Amino acid sequence: MGALTPLVLEAVRFGYGSERVLDGLSLRVEAGEGVALLGANGAGKTTLTRLAMALRHPQQGRVVTCGRLTAGKKPEDFADVAGYLFQNPEAQLFARTVRAEVAFGPERMGWHPPRVMEAVDRVLGELGLASDAARHPYDLPGPTRRLVALAAALVGSPRLLILDEPTAGLDRGARVRVAEVVLALRAQGAAVLAVTHDLGFAAEVLDRAVVLEGKRVTRDAPLSDLLGHHPDFPAPPLLDLARRLGLEGVRPAIGTLAPLLTSPPETGTLQA
Amino acid sequence: MSALEMQGVGFTYPGESAPALVQCTVHAESGAVTWLTGALGAGTSTALLVAAGLAPRHTGGQRSGQVRTLGLDPAGHSSPGSLGGRVALVLSSPATQLSGIAETVAQEVAFAPANLGWPRERIHEGVARALAILGIPHLAGRDPGTLSGGEMQRTVIAAMLVLEPELWLLDEPTSALDAAGRALMHALLRTEAARGAAVLIASEDTDGVAAVADRLIVFEAGRPVLDGRPDDLLRGDPVWNAGAASTTIAALGRAAGIRAPRALTVDEGVAQWAR
Amino acid sequence: MTAAPGSFAARAHPFTPLVVTLCIAVVAIALPGPAAVLYLYAATLILVVLTGTGRAALRALVPLAPLWFFLVLLHGVLGDGEQTTVLGVALSRNGLTLAATQAARLGAIATASLALYTSFSPARFVDAVAERGWPFSMSYLVVATLLALPRFRARAASILEAQRSRGLRLRGSPLNRARAIGPITFPLLLGALAEVDERGFALETRAASGVTRRTALAPPPDTRMDRLTRWAAVAAAGSAVAWRVLG
Amino acid sequence: MNARLLALLPAAIAINLVVGGLVNALGLPLYLDSIGTILATVLAGPAVGMLAGAIGQLLFGLINGYQWIPFGIIQVVIALLASVAAAQGGFRSMGRTVAWGLLTGLVAGALSSVISYVLFKGVTATGTTAVVTLLRQLGWSLPAAVTASSLALDLADKAVAFAVVGALVRSLPGRMMGRFPRAVRAVGR
Numbered sequence: 014m015g016a017l018t019p020l021v022l023e024a025v026r027f028g029y030g031s032e033r034v035l036d037g038l039s040l041r042v043e044a045g046e047g048v049a050l051l052g053a054n055g056a057g058k059t060t061l062t063r064l065a066m067a068l069r070h071p072q073q074g075r076v077v078t079c080g081r082l083t084a085g086k087k088p089e090d091f092a093d094v095a096g097y098l099f100q101n102p103e104a105q106l107f108a109r110t111v112r113a114e115v116a117f118g119p120e121r122m123g124w125h126p127p128r129v130m131e132a133v134d135r136v137l138g139e140l141g142l143a144s145d146a147a148r149h150p151y152d153l154p155g156p157t158r159r160l161v162a163l164a165a166a167l168v169g170s171p172r173l174l175i176l177d178e179p180t181a182g183l184d185r186g187a188r189v190r191v192a193e194v195v196l197a198l199r200a201q202g203a204a205v206l207a208v209t210h211d212l213g214f215a216a217e218v219l220d221r222a223v224v225l226e227g228k229r230v231t232r233d234a235p236l237s238d239l240l241g242h243h244p245d246f247p248a249p250p251l252l253d254l255a256r257r258l259g260l261e262g263v264r265p266a267i268g269t270l271a272p273l274l275t276s277p278p279e280t281g282t283l284q285a
Numbered sequence: 286m287s288a289l290e291m292q293g294v295g296f297t298y299p300g301e302s303a304p305a306l307v308q309c310t311v312h313a314e315s316g317a318v319t320w321l322t323g324a325l326g327a328g329t330s331t332a333l334l335v336a337a338g339l340a341p342r343h344t345g346g347q348r349s350g351q352v353r354t355l356g357l358d359p360a361g362h363s364s365p366g367s368l369g370g371r372v373a374l375v376l377s378s379p380a381t382q383l384s385g386i387a388e389t390v391a392q393e394v395a396f397a398p399a400n401l402g403w404p405r406e407r408i409h410e411g412v413a414r415a416l417a418i419l420g421i422p423h424l425a426g427r428d429p430g431t432l433s434g435g436e437m438q439r440t441v442i443a444a445m446l447v448l449e450p451e452l453w454l455l456d457e458p459t460s461a462l463d464a465a466g467r468a469l470m471h472a473l474l475r476t477e478a479a480r481g482a483a484v485l486i487a488s489e490d491t492d493g494v495a496a497v498a499d500r501l502i503v504f505e506a507g508r509p510v511l512d513g514r515p516d517d518l519l520r521g522d523p524v525w526n527a528g529a530a531s532t533t534i535a536a537l538g539r540a541a542g543i544r545a546p547r548a549l550t551v552d553e554g555v556a557q558w559a560r
Numbered sequence: 561m562t563a564a565p566g567s568f569a570a571r572a573h574p575f576t577p578l579v580v581t582l583c584i585a586v587v588a589i590a591l592p593g594p595a596a597v598l599y600l601y602a603a604t605l606i607l608v609v610l611t612g613t614g615r616a617a618l619r620a621l622v623p624l625a626p627l628w629f630f631l632v633l634l635h636g637v638l639g640d641g642e643q644t645t646v647l648g649v650a651l652s653r654n655g656l657t658l659a660a661t662q663a664a665r666l667g668a669i670a671t672a673s674l675a676l677y678t679s680f681s682p683a684r685f686v687d688a689v690a691e692r693g694w695p696f697s698m699s700y701l702v703v704a705t706l707l708a709l710p711r712f713r714a715r716a717a718s719i720l721e722a723q724r725s726r727g728l729r730l731r732g733s734p735l736n737r738a739r740a741i742g743p744i745t746f747p748l749l750l751g752a753l754a755e756v757d758e759r760g761f762a763l764e765t766r767a768a769s770g771v772t773r774r775t776a777l778a779p780p781p782d783t784r785m786d787r788l789t790r791w792a793a794v795a796a797a798g799s800a801v802a803w804r805v806l807g
Numbered sequence: 808m809n810a811r812l813l814a815l816l817p818a819a820i821a822i823n824l825v826v827g828g829l830v831n832a833l834g835l836p837l838y839l840d841s842i843g844t845i846l847a848t849v850l851a852g853p854a855v856g857m858l859a860g861a862i863g864q865l866l867f868g869l870i871n872g873y874q875w876i877p878f879g880i881i882q883v884v885i886a887l888l889a890s891v892a893a894a895q896g897g898f899r900s901m902g903r904t905v906a907w908g909l910l911t912g913l914v915a916g917a918l919s920s921v922i923s924y925v926l927f928k929g930v931t932a933t934g935t936t937a938v939v940t941l942l943r944q945l946g947w948s949l950p951a952a953v954t955a956s957s958l959a960l961d962l963a964d965k966a967v968a969f970a971v972v973g974a975l976v977r978s979l980p981g982r983m984m985g986r987f988p989r990a991v992r993a994v995g996r
Binding site for chain 4: 582633670695705740744748753761
């Protein structure tokens with residue numbers, strides 16, 4: 014399974030009613046890739062992610078998620094290989110505790126209780142939620158609640174992680190944790206497909222930009238080629254700074270830039 | 286007289302043991318933009334609700350201390366009373382702030398003035414003006430429920446602007462806005478202050494503070510611990526020690542071991558490191 | 561909620577279709593016998609077509625079809641008394657009469673109410689109530705709920721999607737399905753309750769509570785034709801009831 | 808009417824009208840069209856619950872035909888019974904909750920059979936009618952068949968509706984519970 018391409022869309026056509034949203038769209042996402050799905054409102058970004066999760070099925074063409082053709086299959090048939098963070102995480106929270114909420118998915122997949130426990134504890138630890146494990150999700154502040162939903166998408170160690178606006182409404186601390194977790198998942202070979210307006214987050218954790226326009230992919234390029242070189246996609250502050258300091262190619266995150274910029278301003282030398 | 290005077294205010298939500306505000310003293314002046322920031326749960330949101338009188342009138346719970354909003358105790362005045370239409374409140378999730386009965390953006394913006402019984406002509410003029418200021422006259426006929434997050438946020442702000450409030454209370458009002466929307470919002474806050482309104486904004490996104498706010502108040506554990514010019518506070522260490530955050534570039538500087546005062550913007554950052 | 565543009569239903573004062581459809585329901589229940597009720601159903605069909613809400617007559621067939629089917633089955637096929645043969649099936653004569661009366665009665669009521677729904681304009685209704693100086697909370701609750709329904713339906717759909725994406729199976733033994741009730745209903749209920757605070761804050765800040773006199777933004781004109789229509793409908797309903805009670 | 812109720816009521820009513828469709832996805836023969844009424848009653852008292860139930864039925868009638876409006880009486884009765892249940896601590900445990908649900912189902916079923924017999928000659932929602940038809944074929948009299956089938960379905964439906972609300976309210980987070988003092992009494996916390 015590890016060798017399978019996480020996501021392949023071939024000549025996909027899809028519409029709601031008479032309104033066509035995607036037409037002749039092809040896209041391939043390889044293991045370990047981080048793809049930012051960009052484009053105007055209504056360009057079909059969320060629709061594309063739904064096709065990947067078998068929440069919708071193409072009217073023409075085919076979608077293969079982690080080696081499985083989605084045609085004739087349901088989203089629950091992909092729960093073991095793909096994780097999906099919905100734009101509105103409140104749409105799924107129901108359990109009495111954070112732990113039970115996150116354990117719901119693995120339990121549905123029939124994992125043995127010790128394995129469930131271990132996976133839940135691991136992901137809660139990674140997201141800094143360990144101390145909230147016994148609390149009710151709705152007793153947590155909104156941003157933390159969104160992290161619970163993310164934990165639920167991550168707990169099954171998906172080969173394909175789909176994120177719809179993962180940082181909307183998050184505070185800075187939570188954002189840093191999400192970035193770290195997503196990068197770690199990619200390092201293990203999982204592909205990440207994110208719809209996001211947060212270009213700073215995208216620049217930190219993703220490296221490929223796919224722009225949707227007029228029902229298909231109009232641009233597919235390294236993210237850094239797009240940011241700051243297109244009026245719709247200005248360079249976020251850290252990327253802007255890194256470029257102007259000649260640190261082209263360094264991941265524009267505080268964690269990676271800071272060690273390169275440790276010299277005190279008095280000395281004026283750059284230990285790059 | 287200040288537009289808002291909170292003196293030694295304590296507040297505890299019902300069903301919670303820990304207080305959300307403790308001995309909280311805040312004064313906000315008309316004609317100025319006052320920015321509140323702090324870690325998650327530091328009390329800035331609660332302070333705004335107390336200022337609006339919604340806590341405890343709406344939330345229940347226990348309040349202590351003195352609060353004067355536009356000279357009145359807000360807990361004693363329901364909205365159609367003397368504070369109705371004089372105080373604007375904008376929260377972070379625009380979808381929950383729609384009236385629920387408007388089929389168009391124009392109706393949405395007209396909701397509050399109509400409730401207050403304004404004459405029709407004044408409502409129509411006010412709506413047109415508010416939509417123009419927020420840059421959304423083209424949305425006037427759209428169904429508010431189908432707007433994007435950013436468009437909805439602008440609509441919600443227009444729906445408050447139409448009242449020409451004397452006091453603005455904004456809690457993370459730019460969460461769904463892109464860079465352009467944020468810039469427009471910041472300019473609007475300055476205009477409102479220039480008109481003579483008192484503007485209080487609570488946000489942990491401090492990247493835009495220095496350009497917008499006259500004053501920065503940093504909350505920690507339910508009370509203000511720092512109060513000063515944003516430019517001074519954000520460059521130093523105390524803001525971090527209070528659990529709050531400065532700008533992204535200042536955060537990078539701090540992580541890189543740069544000593545205060547630190548650069549706040551990209552331009553300053555380039556100067557700081559490229560010297 | 562859209563009547564044909566320019567039609568009577570689109571122009572009429574919001575209270576006119578409301579009164580007329582209520583009166584049709586009263587007449588339908590009051591009228592005895594199959595003939596009178598069938599005439600009423602026919603008249604209702606003509607009325608909705610003439611007023612520009614003809615679609616309602618067709619849409620009403622969706623809830624009506626199963627009702628009609630079971631009426632014929634229950635009273636015609638399974639009814640007691642004298643039998644008659646229609647298309648080779650033995651049917652109860654009394655039962656058929658009963659079924660036809662009831663079918664036409666339901667037909668008139670369903671068609672009239674769906675016509676009202678078709679012509680219902682939330683904004684005009686709010687304005688009409690505001691102009692009369694009636695309580696704003698009344699029109700608010702009706703309209704806010706109607707407009708909230710699509711939002712809640714969309715949310716219900718996304719709850720199913722989210723839980724299925726986590727591996728929830730909707731099929732299986734009845735026990736398994738019963739266990740899934742919590743995971744699919746709780747998110748809707750919790751989400752709704754979690755919003756109550758913020759919605760309340762916004763409504764109060766926007767002066768929606770204790771409205772004393774709301775301004776009608778575009779008050780719908782109440783014409784002589786509207787008033788005549790309403791009085792005629794009330795008179796018809798009164799006569800039908802009188803006929804039933806006295807006759 | 809205060810702003811909190813203006814915010815709560817449309818949600819409760821919409822829940823009445825939408826949850827049934829959601830549970831339909833499971834293919835269970837339940838309407839669950841009273842969850843919003845019961846929830847509003849437990850959280851905010853019988854008056855609010857009755858208002859939610861009554862307005863909900865009016866709107867259901869507007870959308871699906873006025874013939875359903877008379878069943879609104881049942882919604883009002885459900886709100887009353889739910890408020891008695893709440894006052895008696897009837898939501899304290901799953902067992903008690905289901906018992907109150909069954910009692911409510913008994914009353915609701917009886918009422919609904921009377922209404923459907925008088926107004927609709929035994930024909931109502933399709934689920935019930937199918938059972939009525941079956942019982943008639945087995946030789947039951949029409950009133951008996953209508954009553955029995957209404958009861959059976961209503962017992963199950965109200966028991967589940969009460970169980971859902973009870974389980975929800977018992978598990979409500981402290982922060983939300985604090986906003987609804989009545990709910991605290993209902994579950995005896």
